[in-house]
Amino acid sequence: MTVLNQLLEYQKADGELRKIEQEIMQSDARKKVVQAKAFIKNAESRIAAQDKRAVELKKLRDELALRVEETTKAVAEYADVDELVEEGADVSFYKRNAQQLLERVRAAKSELARLLAEVESLTAEYKKMMEQGKQANKQYKENMEKFKEVQAAHAAELEAANAKLAKIAEGIPPEFLEKYNQKRKEKIFPVIVPLNGNMCVCGMDLPIAQQNRLAGGNVIECEHCHRFIYRK
Numbered sequence: 515m516t517v518l519n520q521l522l523e524y525q526k527a528d529g530e531l532r533k534i535e536q537e538i539m540q541s542d543a544r545k546k547v548v549q550a551k552a553f554i555k556n557a558e559s560r561i562a563a564q565d566k567r568a569v570e571l572k573k574l575r576d577e578l579a580l581r582v583e584e585t586t587k588a589v590a591e592y593a594d595v596d597e598l599v600e601e602g603a604d605v606s607f608y609k610r611n612a613q614q615l616l617e618r619v620r621a622a623k624s625e626l627a628r629l630l631a632e633v634e635s636l637t638a639e640y641k642k643m644m645e646q647g648k649q650a651n652k653q654y655k656e657n658m659e660k661f662k663e664v665q666a667a668h669a670a671e672l673e674a675a676n677a678k679l680a681k682i683a684e685g686i687p688p689e690f691l692e693k694y695n696q697k698r699k700e701k702i703f704p705v706i707v708p709l710n711g712n713m714c715v716c717g718m719d720l721p722i723a724q725q726n727r728l729a730g731g732n733v734i735e736c737e738h739c740h741r742f743i744y745r746k
């Protein structure tokens with residue numbers, strides 16, 4: 515048998531194997547497994563972001579607590595203000611200071627309210643995500659079981675197709691086989707295609723000199739898509 519015919523036979527058997535593999539990979543169970551996996555991965559990164567924000571919020575809270583403490587201390591100093599006024603001190607100076615302190619307390623209060631609101635929404639989001647994560651985990655486990663059943667149901671068929679492919683492979687020169695399998699790894703299929711007019715199936719024009727090399731059932735490689743080309 516010529517290399518061309520061997521390759522064509524190999525590709526036919528490979529196509530059958532591919533069909534079984536696709537049936538397994540396109541099963542409902544497999545799709546749901548992939549979906550659940552993607553959701554879990556996304557949830558993990560969102561939880562990591564929330565954890566980071568929680569650390570930032572804790573730092574802000576500590577800073578705010580410190581500011582409140584300082585302001586409280588400053589306010590306490592006003593306990594003696596009556597005495598100072600009686601002694602004839604400048605009242606407007608104290609008034610101004612008191613106003614500034616009040617402003618700081620107000621600012622701290624509103625910042626605290628904002629902080630608490632964020633903590634609340636963060637907590638709610640976290641709870642929601644944990645719940646959704648649980649669901650996704652359940653979906654993952656259930657469908658993984660179903661997927662294994664799908665795989666088991668196709669196991670014998672798959673084994674037979676692989677054995678057939680291996681048998682044909684024995685007659686193909688290794689350099690052709692290696693190139694073929696490399697292309698399959700790159701998701702190229704079909705790998706060996708007939709010349710279409712003057713072109714490869716990818717649209718690349720083949721110079722006459724190269725077309726002449728196809729005579730006698732020869733196989734050449736497309737310089738563009740690296741498929742094997744033959745003349746029908």
Ligand SMILES: [Zn+2]
Pocket residue numbers: 714715716717718736737738739740741
């Ligand atoms: Zn091509």
